[in-house]
Amino acid sequence: MILSSLRNRLRGYWNYYCVIGNGRMIGRYLSAMKRLIYQCLNRRSQRQSFGWTHFAKLWHEQWEMPKPLIVEQRRPHYGNDSEGNLIPSLID
Numbered sequence: 001m002i003l004s005s006l007r008n009r010l011r012g013y014w015n016y017y018c019v020i021g022n023g024r025m026i027g028r029y030l031s032a033m034k035r036l037i038y039q040c041l042n043r044r045s046q047r048q049s050f051g052w053t054h055f056a057k058l059w060h061e062q063w064e065m066p067k068p069l070i071v072e073q074r075r076p077h078y079g080n081d082s083e084g085n086l087i088p089s090l091i092d
Contacts, residue, residue, distance in 0.1 A: 003063050006037075011066045018070045026068045034059065 009061075018026055034055075042049050050058075055087055 007063075007065060013067060014068045018068050019072050020070060020074065023070065026070075030068060 013029075015027075017029075038052070038055050041055070
């Protein structure tokens with residue numbers, strides 16, 4: 001129940017915020033979120049429930065959390081050549 005809710009929230013977050021130029025912030029968000037979930041899961045007892053390597057294995061293999069993916073394409077920008085004709089070029 002909790003993992004499916006987290007999966008859905010992550011999928012929605014990635015769909016909204018994974019745009020060109022936002023990759024660095026997406027990476028920071030993912031790192032902070034993983035660290036927070038890791039800390040919450042290890043808070044259950046006086047000793048550490050599992051280490052980072054075990055957590056990473058669970059995250060990617062067993063829990064199947066969605067990965068951020070930028071699927072947006074750069075739009076062509078139309079400029080003029082020396083003769084005044086419109087030519088497509090990508091905006092950087």
